[in-house]
Each structure stands twice: as C-alpha cells, then as structure tokens.
Amino acid sequence: MSHNKSLRVATAAVALALAGTTGFAMAAQVPAGVKLAAKQELIRNTGSEPESLDPVLAESVPANTITMDLFEGLTATDSFGKVMPGVAESWKQTSPTTWVFKLRKNAKWSDGSTVTASDFVYGWQRFVEPKTASPYASTYGIFILNGKEITEGKKPASSLGVKAVDKYTLEVQTPYPVPFMPSLVANTQLAPLPKATIDKFGKDWTKPGKMVSNGAFALKDWQVNSKVVVEKNAQYWDVKNVQLGKITYLPIEDHNADVKLYESGENDWVLELPSGTYDKYKAQYPKEIRNAPFLGLRYYSLNNKDPLLKDVRVRKALSMVIDRDILAKKVTADGQAPAYSAIVAGTAGADVTSYDWAKWPMAKRVEEAKKLLAEAGVKPGSKLKFAYNTSDYHKKMAIFAASEWKSKLGLNTELESLEFKVLLKKRHDADYQIARNGWVADYNDATTFLALVQCDNDQNDNKNCNAKAEALIKQGSDSTDQAKRKQLFTQAVKMIMDDYPMIPLLQYTAPRLVKSYVGGYGKNPMDRYRGKDLYIIQH
Amino acid sequence: MWSYTFRRVLATIPTLLAVITVCYLLLHLTPGGPFDGERKVSAAVLANLQAKYHLDLPLWQQYLYYIKSLLQGDLGASFRYADWSVNDLVGKALPVSAAIGGGAIVISLFIGVALGIVAALRQNSIIDYLVMLLGNIGGAFPSFVLGPVLVMVFAIGLEWLPAGGWDDFSLRYMVLPIALLVFINISTIGRVMRGSMIEVLSSNFIRTARAKGLPMRTIVLRHALKPALMPVVSVIGPLAISSITAAVVTETVFGLPGLGKLIVNGAANRDYTLVLGLVVLVTVITVVLNLLVDLAYALLDPKIRY
Numbered sequence: 021m022s023h024n025k026s027l028r029v030a031t032a033a034v035a036l037a038l039a040g041t042t043g044f045a046m047a048a049q050v051p052a053g054v055k056l057a058a059k060q061e062l063i064r065n066t067g068s069e070p071e072s073l074d075p076v077l078a079e080s081v082p083a084n085t086i087t088m089d090l091f092e093g094l095t096a097t098d099s100f101g102k103v104m105p106g107v108a109e110s111w112k113q114t115s116p117t118t119w120v121f122k123l124r125k126n127a128k129w130s131d132g133s134t135v136t137a138s139d140f141v142y143g144w145q146r147f148v149e150p151k152t153a154s155p156y157a158s159t160y161g162i163f164i165l166n167g168k169e170i171t172e173g174k175k176p177a178s179s180l181g182v183k184a185v186d187k188y189t190l191e192v193q194t195p196y197p198v199p200f201m202p203s204l205v206a207n208t209q210l211a212p213l214p215k216a217t218i219d220k221f222g223k224d225w226t227k228p229g230k231m232v233s234n235g236a237f238a239l240k241d242w243q244v245n246s247k248v249v250v251e252k253n254a255q256y257w258d259v260k261n262v263q264l265g266k267i268t269y270l271p272i273e274d275h276n277a278d279v280k281l282y283e284s285g286e287n288d289w290v291l292e293l294p295s296g297t298y299d300k301y302k303a304q305y306p307k308e309i310r311n312a313p314f315l316g317l318r319y320y321s322l323n324n325k326d327p328l329l330k331d332v333r334v335r336k337a338l339s340m341v342i343d344r345d346i347l348a349k350k351v352t353a354d355g356q357a358p359a360y361s362a363i364v365a366g367t368a369g370a371d372v373t374s375y376d377w378a379k380w381p382m383a384k385r386v387e388e389a390k391k392l393l394a395e396a397g398v399k400p401g402s403k404l405k406f407a408y409n410t411s412d413y414h415k416k417m418a419i420f421a422a423s424e425w426k427s428k429l430g431l432n433t434e435l436e437s438l439e440f441k442v443l444l445k446k447r448h449d450a451d452y453q454i455a456r457n458g459w460v461a462d463y464n465d466a467t468t469f470l471a472l473v474q475c476d477n478d479q480n481d482n483k484n485c486n487a488k489a490e491a492l493i494k495q496g497s498d499s500t501d502q503a504k505r506k507q508l509f510t511q512a513v514k515m516i517m518d519d520y521p522m523i524p525l526l527q528y529t530a531p532r533l534v535k536s537y538v539g540g541y542g543k544n545p546m547d548r549y550r551g552k553d554l555y556i557i558q559h
Numbered sequence: 560m561w562s563y564t565f566r567r568v569l570a571t572i573p574t575l576l577a578v579i580t581v582c583y584l585l586l587h588l589t590p591g592g593p594f595d596g597e598r599k600v601s602a603a604v605l606a607n608l609q610a611k612y613h614l615d616l617p618l619w620q621q622y623l624y625y626i627k628s629l630l631q632g633d634l635g636a637s638f639r640y641a642d643w644s645v646n647d648l649v650g651k652a653l654p655v656s657a658a659i660g661g662g663a664i665v666i667s668l669f670i671g672v673a674l675g676i677v678a679a680l681r682q683n684s685i686i687d688y689l690v691m692l693l694g695n696i697g698g699a700f701p702s703f704v705l706g707p708v709l710v711m712v713f714a715i716g717l718e719w720l721p722a723g724g725w726d727d728f729s730l731r732y733m734v735l736p737i738a739l740l741v742f743i744n745i746s747t748i749g750r751v752m753r754g755s756m757i758e759v760l761s762s763n764f765i766r767t768a769r770a771k772g773l774p775m776r777t778i779v780l781r782h783a784l785k786p787a788l789m790p791v792v793s794v795i796g797p798l799a800i801s802s803i804t805a806a807v808v809t810e811t812v813f814g815l816p817g818l819g820k821l822i823v824n825g826a827a828n829r830d831y832t833l834v835l836g837l838v839v840l841v842t843v844i845t846v847v848l849n850l851l852v853d854l855a856y857a858l859l860d861p862k863i864r865y
Contacts, residue, residue: 284721
C-alpha cells in the first residue's frame with residue numbers, strides 16, 4: 021500500500037471516528053513490494069533523558085516519545101497524525117457531553133492480564149489526583165467532568181467524570197462539548213495504568229523488570245543518560261502488525277554529536293540538525309533528509325501591559341516590518357513557513373487567519389508602520405528590549421528582528437540573552453518587553469493555540485485580553501455544531517490577532533535525518549512517530 | 560600520619576556544611592524554579608508539585624529537612640527525574656566518570672612524566688621541541704575541537720571505534736574519551752615534569768652522582784625522579800578532580816552518562832537536590848584527592864612529616 025493510499029484509509033478512519041460512529045483496527049502498513057530487513061531494530065535519538073517513564077509524569081517530548089511506545093490509550097495517532105483505534109475499538113458521542121468507548125476484548129497488559137475499563141478509571145483518577153502532581157493534570161484534566169476541581173483539591177479524584185459501565189465499556193463525561201476527545205485520549209497521560217504493579221512497587225514501577233505496560237513495546241533496559249531499550253510486547257493485541265523487534269532511544273542533546281553518531285552508523289534518527297546545516301545535509305543526504313511542518317508556532321510575545329507596547333499601533337508596526345519570507349528562506353533556512361496567526365496550518369477546529377498587509381510590498385508596509393509609530397508618538401531612536409534564551413538559533417532570529425526594527429523604523433533594540441529558566445520566569449511573570457516564544461500543540465484542536473492569546477490563560481504570556489473574542493470562544497466551546505464552532509473560533513482568532521497581542525513568525529518544521537531504510541515515516545502534523553508504525557527495509 | 564589523616568577528614572565536615580549552605584542559598588536565589596516550563600502549570604498543580612517536594616515549607620525548614628536526610632545518607636528525590644532518587648543518579652554516573660577520568664589521569668601521568676623526562680634530558684633538541692609541540696597542541700586546542708576531530712578520524716573515517724555512547728564499561732566506548740582527556744592532561748603534566756626535571760638535574764646532588772660515574776639511567780630513575788615529581792603531584796590533584804567531575808565537554812561530545820552532564824542538566828533544570836547531591840560528592844572527591852596529594856608528598860620527600 022502506498023503512503024497515499026494509507027493516508028486515504030487513515031483519513032477515512034478518522035472521518036468515521038469523528039462522525040461518532042465506529043473506528044476500525046489499522047496496523048502498521050508495509051507497502052507491497054517492500055522487503056523487510058531480517059534485523060528489525062531501530063536506534064533513534066529523543067534529544068534528552070526522559071524525566072519519567074510514568075505516563076502521567078512524562079512531560080517532555082523525549083519522555084512522551086517513549087511512553088507512546090510503552091503504553092496505548094483509547095486511541096492512538098499514526099505516522100500521519102490521524103487518530104486510530106487503540107485499546108478502544110469504537111467510540112460514540114452519545115450526548116454533547118458524553119462519550120462512550122467500547123474496549124477491545126483482546127487488549128492485554130505485558131504480563132498477559134486483560135486491559136479493562138477500570139484500568140482507565142484508575143489511570144485517569146491517578147492522573148488528576150493532586151498527590152500525583154502530574155504537570156499535565158490541568159492541561160488535559162479540564163476536559164473531563166470535575167477534572168479542574170480535582171486538581172485544585174476541591175473535589176475527590178473519585179468524582180472524575182469517567183466510569184466503567186462494564187468490563188469493556190468506558191463512559192466519559194465532559195464539562196462542555198469536547199469534539200476532539202478521540203484525539204485527546206491518544207495522549208498517554210490518559211492511558212490505562214496497572215494498579216497492582218504500581219501498588220506493589222511504588223515509584224519503582226517504571227523500572228526494567230517491574231514495569232507492566234500495554235503498548236506495542238515493553239521496557240527492557242533503562243540506563244540513565246545513556247539509553248532506554250524496549251522490545252516488542254508479545255502480549256500486544258496487534259502484535260502481528262508490529263515489525264520492529266527492538267528500539268533503542270538515545271538521550272543525545274548535542275546536535276553535532278547526534279549527527280556524528282548517525283554518520284558512524286550508531287544512530288538511525290537525528291532528532292534535530294545543528295543550526296544552519298539544513299542545506300548542507302540536504303545536499304549531502306538527499307534521500308535521508310526528512311522535513312515536514314508540524315503544529316507548532318514560533319512567535320514573539322509582546323508584553324501588552326508595557327508602557328510602550330500597550331498601544332496597539334506600536335505592536336502592529338513592530339509586527340508589520342518583519343519580513344517573514346526572508347526569515348524563513350535566508351535566516352532560519354530550514355523549510356519553515358511564514359506565520360501571521362496564532363493558529364498554524366493543519367490545525368483542526370479553526371481556519372488560519374492572516375493580515376491584509378501580509379501581501380503588501382515591504383515599502384508600503386514600512387510606510388504604514390512609520391505612520392502608526394508617529395501617531396503613537398514613538399520617535400526613531402526609541403529603545404526596545406528583547407529577551408531570548410541562549411541558543412544560536414534564537415540569537416540569529418533575534419538579530420534579524422532587531423535589524424528589521426532598526427533599519428525600517430529606526431528603533432534600537434537591546435538584546436538580552438538569558439538562561440532558559442530565567443526567560444520562562446520572566447515571561448510567565450510578564451517581566452519583559454518583547455520575548456522569544458514558541459508553542460507546540462498538545463492535541464490537534466484550535467483550543468491548544470487559543471490558550472496563548474486567551475484572557476487570563478496560564479499560557480498567555482502577552483497578558484492581552486479581548487472580551488468580545490472571549491465570548492465567541494465560549495459560544496464556540498458550548499456549540500455542538502462543528503461547523504459553527506469552527507466559524508466562531510476563526511472569527512475570535514481574527515479579532516484577537518487584530519489586537520496584535522504577539523508577533524507570529526514561523527510554523528515549526530522538523531528538519532532531521534532518518535536513514536532511508538527506516539520505513540513508515542509519514543508527514544505527521546503532531547511530529548509523533550510510534551514504533552508500531554515503523555519498520556526497517558532491507559538494505 | 561594516621562592522626563593527620565583523621566584530622567583532615569574531620570575538617571571536611573565544616574567545609575561540607577559551608578559549601579552546602581552557600582550552594583543551597585544560591586540555588587534558591589537563582590531566578591526560575593524547577594517547575595517553570597514552557598507550559599506554565601496552573602497554580603493548583605504548582606501547589607501540588609511544591610507540596611510533593613516540600614517546597615511549600617519556609618526555606619530554613621526545607622534546609623533542615625535536607626540536612627536531616629543527608630545525615631541518613633539520603634540525597635533526596637530528584638526534582639527533574641521523577642523515577643530516580645539522587646542516590647540512584649549519582650550511583651550510576653560516578654562509576655562512568657571515575658572510569659573515564661580516573662583512567663585518563665593514570666595514563667596521562669605515565670605518558671606526561673615520560674615525555675617530560677625525555678624532553679628534559681634532550682633539552683633544546685629536536686626531540687624536546689617535538690614533545691613540547693605535542694603537549695602544547697593538547698593544551699591549545701579546546702576539547703570541543705579535539706573531540707569531534709577524534710570522532711571524524713577514528714569513528715567516521717577509519718570506523719575503528721564508536722562515535723560515542725556507553726555500553727557497560729566496554730573498552731571500545733572508553734578509548735576515545737580517555738584519549739581526549741589524556742591529550743589535554745599530558746600537556747600540563749609534561750611541561751611541569753620537564754621544567755622540574757631540568758631544575759633537579761642541575762642541582763648539586765645530581766652533579767655529585769654524575770661525578771661518581773653513575774649511569775644516566777640510574778641517576779634519573781633513582782635520584783632525580785622523586786624530587787622532580789613533587790610539582791607534578793601538586794598539579795595532579797586539580798587535574799584529577801576536573802577529569803572526573805567536570806569533564807562536561809568530553810561527556811557531551813561522546814554522549815557519556817557521567818557526572819558532568821548531570822551537574823549541567825541539574826543546574827539548568829533547577830533540580831535542587833540533584834545539584835546539592837553532586838556538590839556534596841564533588842566536595843568529598845576534592846577533599847579526598849587533596850589529602851592523597853598531601854600524603855604523596857611525604858612518600859616523595861622524606862623531610863615531610865605529618
């Protein structure tokens with residue numbers, strides 16, 4: 021089956037699923053004619069040491085990459101980012117705020133016991149329980165009835181809106197309609213958990229020899245800062261379609277060291293190329309370079325409470341003069357696309373908006389921006405302060421932005437390079453004027469990006485608030501009509517972006533090297549690749 | 560000597576306490592906390608996290624809590640690596656660093672001393688210049704340049720050795736990192752040894768030995784080596800400490816799971832307990848190595864008595 025065909029099948033699956041009917045099992049597909057290698061072993065760099073292999077404590081991308089292979093939720097996403105059945109073989113939205121998931125009877129834990137609905141109830145309650153202190157508890161927990169109150173300690177975990185109707189039926193209540201529920205439950209924070217194992221071993225339950233998991237792979241070895249090794253889980257319900265026998269995850273942080281290991285044959289998967297090397301490696305390894313946009317936005321936060329930036333004309337002028345095309349093609353030069361909205365291409369639940377001036381010639385944009393600054397009383401020579409976290413990549417972008425503001429508007433920018441944690445603190449506390457920022461979607465729905473610009477949202481570093489847009493978002497959230505919800509969200513985003521709360525710059529891509537013999541690598545908007553969907557081609 | 564050793568060990572207790580206190584305060588004064596992330600956790604979740612790690616207590620209570628668990632040999636739970644205790648993490652990283660750093664320091668001592676002696680005996684000859692040039696290359700090129708060069712030549716070019724990684728003390732994975740550290744260390748040891756040996760060789764007792772007609776080999780090995788080693792011993796302590804505990808670049812270039820990487824990541828993640836645990840460890844290693852250096856003086860110079 022070609023990639024295109026598998027994409028069509030996957031799309032059909034998700035269409036069926038989202039329509040509230042049943043999904044169907046869809047395994048890793050090896051195209052006809054492809055000969056598999058005898059040795060099905062993959063080595064991939066995840067970029068850093070996982071902070072935990074407990075799915076509810078896993079926060080970073082590296083940790084989630086591994087827990088996605090060890091655990092499987094009600095659904096899963098394939099290499100194209102499509103929602104596929106996981107432990108649940110079908111699901112249905114029975115009322116605006118109720119979802120019913122039918123679990124497959126052959127889903128097993130790695131110790132051979134059956135995965136039941138009560139394993140999900142236990143896992144989800146543990147996830148939102150304040151004592152567990154999961155960093156994601158409030159991010160995903162708010163979509164389950166009483167989840168918010170439980171994380172705040174106002175209600176007991178037992179009041180969570182999830183119920184085992186019988187051994188293989190799980191009913192989920194939400195506080196308001198959550199149309200993206202099938203995509204949300206693919207996250208392994210919402211996977212089932214083995215209560216007996218956790219009770220027996222406590223914190224040590226995630227160690228090799230002790231962990232019991234229900235994913236396509238089981239934990240074999242974990243050497244801190246060296247490697248995590250998993251092997252095919254013989255008990256997995258779809259094991260016949262799992263090709264890889266073993267995956268080794270490396271925690272290499274240094275991009276150059278990552279490439280060196282790749283070139284010497286000790287790594288099949290470079291997570292991220294060193295800054296400024298994309299063109300070089302693209303020419304050197306044309307068959308191995310992989311690059312696709314995913315749901316992530318690079319942007320600059322503008323402190324809307326700052327004395328200078330509280331004037332929307334100033335914020336607009338700063339945004340207008342940054343030439344995203346040059347930034348994408350010449351400065352970052354790694355295939356990223358210009359962005360003019362808080363929503364990036366490929367996001368479900370809202371359309372990407374843009375600005376009229378995005379199509380204007382730069383001279384006209386500069387002229388308009390100068391006029392706006394003059395109206396706001398900002399004179400050439402005024403000072404801006406820009407904070408970014410120490411990194412060649414961010415520095416390069418910051419210098420470009422500063423030069424745009426200097427050459428086009430005559431504004432002087434003081435660049436402040438900060439350690440990452442210091443920048444995060446300053447950003448969250450609004451102790452900055454302009455700051456580098458970025459966001460990668462947690463699930464494929466517009467709400468994950470709306471959080472960046474919504475009033476009083478924890479993720480809103482700009483501290484902007486548009487009450488009218490907020491009302492539209494509320495209206496959209498309460499709506500059961502998907503088309504209306506999308507239209508309201510799009511309208512709200514447009515309204516917010518016209519306030520210029522931030523400067524959207526680029527949509528993330530994932531430029532990396534993956535050996536040409538690694539099959540099953542698709543264009544995934546979530547940049548998530550499960551070992552189940554990958555295979556090694558004969559080479 | 561035993562009472563001297565005992566006194567020195569006792570003296571480490573106030574040193575350790577002072578180091579821990581200063582480090583503790585500095586860590587808590589640094590902006591940004593362990594739970595500041597790209598995704599800001601809600602106030603409720605932050606409160607839950609802080610309660611889990613006792614960060615909701617007043618600072619002095621947290622400090623006493625830490626000291627109490629330290630006295631029980633418990634370095635605490637890591638803030639970042641939730642599945643591991645600091646004892647686990649340090650216990651896994653220390654043997655790696657000790658093997659790489661310790662191995663490198665022993666090899667560099669032998670090679671550095673030998674090169675220093677050769678250069679001193681053939682002072683201002685072509686051999687002297689070559690030896691010193693070799694030593695200076697190690698000193699002049701930073702490890703983040705030399706390391707990748709070694710990888711390019713021996714791992715990617717010749718394919719003799721792995722480009723990095725770690726496999727249970729397999730020698731193949733240790734050769735390049737040790738070679739890099741040796742290259743850097745021998746420049747210091749070689750130069751110090753050369754200078755010291757030249758000085759010793761021009762002293763009166765060596766002239767006497769020569770006058771008695773002793774062969775040069777006997778003069779160097781039996782009479783000149785011991786006194787000439789004194790300055791080398793002085794530099795070996797700091798070199799060993801940095802090779803074992805601060806080989807951050809080497810660990811990064813070769814992807815080694817050692818202490819240096821833990822320290823850097825611990826500080827970047829504001830993993831208070833991990834950083835403090837490593838500070839305790841580095842302090843103890845420093846005290847022990849300095850003590851060994853002082854005791855080595857007594858072995859080399861009979862005039863020194865403790």
